[in-house]
Amino acid sequence: MIEFIDIHKRFGEKRVLEGVSITVEAGRVLYLIGTSGAGKSVLVKHLVGLLRPDSGRIVLDGQDITGLSEAAFYAVRRKCAMVFQHSTLFDSMTVLDNVALPYRKHARMKRAEANERALEKLALVGMREAAWRLPAEIGAGLQKRVAIARALTLDPQFVIFDEPTTGLDPLAAKHVDDLIRSLRNDTGVTAIVVSHDIRSIFTVADRIAMIYQGGIRLDGTPDDFRRSDDPVVRQFITGRPDGPMVI
Amino acid sequence: MVNDVHVAPPAPPRWYESLFIAVGAPFTAVGRELRGDVALAFAALGAIFRGAAGRRAVVQQAYAVGNRSLFFITATLGFLGLISVYQVATQIQQILPDFSMLGAAFIQLMIREFAPTITGLMIATRVGSGIAAEIGSMVVTEQVDALRMCNADPVEYLVAPRVLGSVVMVPMLSIYAVLVATLAGMALGHAVFDIPTQTFLSLRLVKGPDIVLGLVKAVSYGFWIPIVAAHAGLSATGGSAGVGWATTRAVVATSFAVVLLDFVISGASYVIFSV
Incomplete structure (x- = not known):
């Protein structure tokens, strides 16, 4: 289970998160939605120690990980993987070296063994x-498929997907949606997906949380969102340009 | 109950407070920058002594710093040798037409001052900007975060190999720079002022401390240029504009670091060796 408790975060004068609290049950897929710059990616990066909150607590499987050192966070990152928005493959390395890197660094495998395991993972995503x-x-x-293969190398319990379908064609986006669904159904992975993709949100999510103006606007099931008469939620889901939402 | 507690907004600073803020701001910014550089230097040294800098990466970086700078250093130091000898020889010709000490003084000055420092400045602009741009773009495209997710420490992976490669290659380039500048100066002295090559190639003024001083400067530049440039890159924020700023900052800061180190090391040399 993942718990964000009263998270506050600001960058200089800009307050991004002002008391965000969300819980993700084990084996469920939570979609985080909201306008660009709302703080969705900022929030999920706190879970793996890429950002530290100004105040608030983060609890992962009952362990408070808020104040862990950078070195201690490596153990968290081993069980909680992240697929970044821009794939973030290392340009100077081959696809194989990219996928083998977590085996070599996290699992301390020799290059030959790491390469062998990486090839198996690449085969799973058809790469x-x-x-x-x-x-x-x-x-x-x-590239996105390779990035997903790299994130899944160590069979993590938790996976964060940061806008996994942005910039993909509909077929590739469908492939990613299917992958998230099969991870949940077949391996019991708990996932947080940051997304704007309304089609993915309503076909894959177990729960949805909308971040707006530093706080949680609505946290519920896809049906709760469909039925919501909150004008901000309605405007986001329907994509209407006119409405109360400040962009 | 209605919360009627009223908190007065903070008063604007008085004119002398504003003055202190305006004068102090650049100093605090430089102080912050220096603290970051020193912290990164310690982290990189830790990684190097742990043997965490991959051998292949160190060789790649040494090649990038050294071999790829050869033409640049040859051209710059070659012209410097030509210009320096021409200017000095012209002055000597007007006062006392005796060129017997010209080559000896030129070589001493090259070894202890110009070869390492001009090489350092050239590497600061060519290599420092490249390091800041490369690491800066990795930061803004989240590749550095991805490294951390893979349990690969960015200092071990990105900074330590560059520091090692540069510490090895900048002294080598400085030695090469002395040779290039000396040969260029010697050729011009012979062609224009008829100075015999044996007279020019005199090491009689070069003492041990001159060589130590030149090498200490070269090693210091080799260490601090990648540190300062990498720190600028790791501090990049935003998109391509942030990378641009980081690159500009790296060129300014590394060039300034070379000049400052030159001053500090030369000053220390006068105190310690009296030369």
Whole structure:
């Protein structure tokens, strides 16, 4: 279970999160939605120690991880993986080296063994043939698949997907949605997905939380969102340009 | 109950407070920058002594700093040698037409001052900007965060190999710079002022402390240029504009660091060796 409790975060004068509290039950998929710059990515980065809250607590499986040192966070990152918005494959490494890196660094495997395991993961996402190519030589959709393979190398219990379908064609986006669903159904992974993709949100999410003006506007099931008469929620879901939402 | 507690907004600063703020702000900014540089230097040293900088990465960085700078250093120091000898020889010719000490003084000055410092400045602009741009773009595209997610310490992975490569190659480039500048100066002295090559190639003024001083400067520049540039890159925020700022900051800060180190090391040399 993941718990964010009263998280506050500001960058300089800009207050991004002002008392956000969310709980994600084990084995469920929570979609975080909201306008660009609302603080969705900022919030999820606190879970893996890439950002530290100004105040508030983060509890992962009953352990308070708020004040862990950078070194102690590596254990958290081993069981909680993250797929970044821009794939973030390392340009100077081959696809294989990118996927083998967590095996070599987290699991301390030798290069040969790490490569062998990485090839298996690449085969699972249909990318084995591209193993020796550089990230720049493959398209954005394929890069995203490699990034997902890299995140799943160590069979994490928790996975954060930061806008996993942004910039992908509909088929590639569907593939990512199916993958998130199968992770939950087959392996019991707990996932937080940051997304604007309304189609994905309503087909995959177990729960949805909307961040607006530093706080949680609505936290509920997809049906709660469909039925909501909150004008801010309605405007976001329908994508109407006119409404109360400040962009 | 209605909360009727009224908190007065803070009063605007008085004119002398504003003056202190305006004068002090650059100093606190430089202080913050220096603290970050020193912290990164310690972290990089820790990574190097732990043997965490990959051998392949160190060789790649040494190649990038050293081999790829050869043409740049040859051109810059070659012209510096030509210009310096021409200017000094012209002055000597007007006062006392005796060129017997010209080569010896030139070589001493090159070894202890110009070769390491001009090489340092060239590396600061060429390599420092590259390091800041590369690491800065990795920061803004979240590649550095991805490294941390893979249990790969960005200091071990990005900074330590660059520092090691640079510490090895900047002294080598400085030695090469002495040779290039000396050969260029010697050729011009012979062609224009008819100075015999044996007279020019005199090491009689070069003492041990001159060589130590030149090497200490080169090693210091080799260490601090990648540290200062990497710190600028790691501090990048935003998008491509942030990378641009980081690169500019790196060039200014690394060049300033070279000049400052030159002053400090030369001053210490006068105190310790009296030379």
